[in-house]
Amino acid sequence: MITPLRSVIDWLDDRAGVRDLVNEALYENVPGGARWRYVWGSTLVMAFVTQAITGIFLWMVYSPSTQTAWESVFFVEHSLTGGWLLRGLHHYMAQLMIVLLALHFIQIIWDGAYRAPRELNFLTGMILMLVVLGLSFTGYLLPWDQKGYWATNVGTELASQAPLAGAALKKLAVGGSDYGHQTLTRFFALHAGVLPALLVGFLGLHVLLMRRHGLHAKDPERGPDCTFWPDQVLKDSVAALGVLAVVLALTVWKGAELGSPADPANPYNAARPEWYFLFLFQFLKWFPGELEIWGAFIIPGVVVTVMFLMPWIGRSRAGHIFNVMLLILLFGGSAYLTAQALYDDNFSAMNERTEENQARYDASQAFLNAKQEAERDAERVVELALSPTRIPPTGALTLVYGDPFLQGPKLYKQHCAGCHNYVDPADPDPNLAHLVNPAPTAPNLYGLGTREWIGGWLDPERIASKHYFGYQGSPFTSDGRNSEMFDFVHESLGEEVDDEQRQTIKEAFQKVAAALSAEAGLSSQHAQDLADADLIAEGRKLIEGGLADVLDSGASCTDCHTFGEMQDIGSPVLDGYMSRQWLLDFLSYPADERFYGEMNDRMPAFAPHDDPRMNQLEQKSLELIVDWLRGDWYRPEHPAAASDSE
Ligand code: HEC
Numbered sequence: 227m228i229t230p231l232r233s234v235i236d237w238l239d240d241r242a243g244v245r246d247l248v249n250e251a252l253y254e255n256v257p258g259g260a261r262w263r264y265v266w267g268s269t270l271v272m273a274f275v276t277q278a279i280t281g282i283f284l285w286m287v288y289s290p291s292t293q294t295a296w297e298s299v300f301f302v303e304h305s306l307t308g309g310w311l312l313r314g315l316h317h318y319m320a321q322l323m324i325v326l327l328a329l330h331f332i333q334i335i336w337d338g339a340y341r342a343p344r345e346l347n348f349l350t351g352m353i354l355m356l357v358v359l360g361l362s363f364t365g366y367l368l369p370w371d372q373k374g375y376w377a378t379n380v381g382t383e384l385a386s387q388a389p390l391a392g393a394a395l396k397k398l399a400v401g402g403s404d405y406g407h408q409t410l411t412r413f414f415a416l417h418a419g420v421l422p423a424l425l426v427g428f429l430g431l432h433v434l435l436m437r438r439h440g441l442h443a444k445d446p447e448r449g450p451d452c453t454f455w456p457d458q459v460l461k462d463s464v465a466a467l468g469v470l471a472v473v474l475a476l477t478v479w480k481g482a483e484l485g486s487p488a489d490p491a492n493p494y495n496a497a498r499p500e501w502y503f504l505f506l507f508q509f510l511k512w513f514p515g516e517l518e519i520w521g522a523f524i525i526p527g528v529v530v531t532v533m534f535l536m537p538w539i540g541r542s543r544a545g546h547i548f549n550v551m552l553l554i555l556l557f558g559g560s561a562y563l564t565a566q567a568l569y570d571d572n573f574s575a576m577n578e579r580t581e582e583n584q585a586r587y588d589a590s591q592a593f594l595n596a597k598q599e600a601e602r603d604a605e606r607v608v609e610l611a612l613s614p615t616r617i618p619p620t621g622a623l624t625l626v627y628g629d630p631f632l633q634g635p636k637l638y639k640q641h642c643a644g645c646h647n648y649v650d651p652a653d654p655d656p657n658l659a660h661l662v663n664p665a666p667t668a669p670n671l672y673g674l675g676t677r678e679w680i681g682g683w684l685d686p687e688r689i690a691s692k693h694y695f696g697y698q699g700s701p702f703t704s705d706g707r708n709s710e711m712f713d714f715v716h717e718s719l720g721e722e723v724d725d726e727q728r729q730t731i732k733e734a735f736q737k738v739a740a741a742l743s744a745e746a747g748l749s750s751q752h753a754q755d756l757a758d759a760d761l762i763a764e765g766r767k768l769i770e771g772g773l774a775d776v777l778d779s780g781a782s783c784t785d786c787h788t789f790g791e792m793q794d795i796g797s798p799v800l801d802g803y804m805s806r807q808w809l810l811d812f813l814s815y816p817a818d819e820r821f822y823g824e825m826n827d828r829m830p831a832f833a834p835h836d837d838p839r840m841n842q843l844e845q846k847s848l849e850l851i852v853d854w855l856r857g858d859w860y861r862p863e864h865p866a867a868a869s870d871s872e
Pocket residue numbers: 638641642643644645646667668669670671701813822827828829830832851
């Protein structure tokens with residue numbers, strides 16, 4: 227060895243006895259030789275060290291408050307260099323740690339390594355296991371996304387069911403009466419402070435005790451003894467590298483998920499605990515209502531107590547066999563319950579829906595829908611957070627609430643879908659299937675204001691379909707009432723019109739549709755409107771009275787509608803038809819004489835109003851619906867799209 231180094235070591239050895247320490251650590255005897263089955267303890271230590279290191283780096287960025295927690299995790303995922311890797315490692319190592327714990331536990335029981343004099347080893351191990359589970363549980367809440375928020379909510383609700391101390395326990399965990407900001411700060415203190423400190427303490431004790439009694443070998447006669455270094459260290463290192471490789475692969479392949487920001491006003495029904503708690507979740511389903519306390523506390527409490535007592539139960543041969551049987555039962559049962567939970571949620575809806583399975587089928591369908599919607603929401607929030615507006619100081623939830631793309635469909639479903647339909651008749655979008663009304667009692671609002679949609683009002687066949695005036699209870703289908711618009715279109719293109727004239731009228735109507743659609747000023751049609759300026763000018767002339775020359779009846783739009791110079795009341799004003807302002811005014815009060823006037827059928831008024839019977843909506847909500855209907859929401863600029871619109 228190089229002399230300077232040796233003298234440093236000598237110096238250290240004199241003062242701290244490092245040589246003995248190192249010798250003791252490395253040349254520990256392994257009776258019966260190194261074996262693969264001993265690797266789990268060391269890999270767990272490696273996993274913990276990884277968690278501590280990645281955890282400290284995450285800590286440097288994480289900011290625990292309801293307005294910044296999600297935002298800081300978003301920053302880690304999307305802005306911090308290598309942040310996705312950092313978070314991915316922490317996320318997946320946490321999951322692998324549970325697997326390693328299970329393997330370690332199985333090996334210890336199976337080999338009988340928990341028996342005297344190693345009881346304290348075992349007890350500290352059990353405590354370590356509970357601490358790790360606690361770390362997982364508290365960690366799940368920290369990203370403050372919908373999934374973690376609602377799943378943890380279920381967990382803390384359960385705590386309140388605990389016998390005797392329930393209410394106090396819940397208050398302690400939640401940090402007050404309401405689940406929210408205080409819960410987050412508490413969970414963070416537990417996750418980054420209390421639990422890791424406990425873990426370090428008990429881990430030290432655990433390792434110390436293990437060194438004191440040496441490694442327990444099931445069959446020490448199996449081969450010649452060896453020392454920890456290098457034989458067992460080599461095996462441990464290979465196992466640790468294997469675990470790291472799995473974690474890295476999962477991170478690169480899937481990455482750690484981040485849902486949309488937690489929204490206390492919007493329960494997420496597909497929230498589930500992490501997979502290793504799923505068996506408990508499923509187990510609880512067996513204990514509905516009053517019985518819950520059995521599933522949540524009494525039975526698990528008894529099981530954990532028995533587990534703590536295993537070293538004493540296992541003193542006799544029969545006791546050891548009992549322990550092994552219990553182990554098999556517990557792991558087999560958990561695996562079965564986990565599989566069942568996954569199947570119930572994800573696969574029940576793949577069978578035929580029959581009378582017997584309909585409840586499970588519907589539950590599964592609801593789960594899958596909620597999950598799909600949550601995934602879409604999450605994707606969208608990321609899109610918004612990366613947009614030039616960025617996340618406002620009030621937090622990412624503000625982005626969610628201000629986005630027509632996210633809020634429009636929800637508000638629509640709540641306030642409009644009872645009457646209206648929303649579906650592209652030519653090509654239904656499966657993502658919008660939840661907005662389809664199979665029996666509409668009002669016109670279809672999909673693509674409202676576009677040339678295509680307006681063309682439908684001027685086409686005798688389409689205006690008679692359920693997407694326009696063919697819906698149930700429409701003015702033209704119900705007895706004794708009539709739609710002037712419907713009659714006008716049918717007369718203009720009725721049977722008596724000859725083919726040549728029909729062609730001329732259709733072309734005129736196309737120009738009318740283009741001109742009327744330009745009034746809407748839709749951003750999706752902006753380029754087309756600019757390009758078709760001449761066509762639109764012709765269309766305007768036709769609307770303003772020019773049609774009289776084309777139609778035999780000599781009728782024209784402005785006979786009934788107001789447009790430009792021509793004023794007429796009693797039919798909807800066509801100036802600015804389907805523009806943002808037109809729609810806002812219309813939705814506020816459709817029975818205004820600018821719109822349907824006295825003829826207003828059932829279209830409710832949504833303006834905030836003193837009369838509580840009015841269908842009130844806040845101005846902001848109205849704007850969100852209108853912007854969504856008009857397709858006005860932020861879209862990320864894709865380089866290709868940008869050059870298209872030039
Ligand atoms: C109680 C049933 C009902 C509800 C609820 C309702 N509407 Fe209507 N709405 C109608 C009817 C009926 C018409 C057609 C009246 C007519 O053209 O004579 C109409 C017309 C419209 C029109 C004019 C364009 C067209 O297609 O005729 C728009 C736009 C509209 N509704 C939007 C909405 C929005 C947005 C909501 C929700 C905020 C909503 N409506 C809620 C019944 C309803």
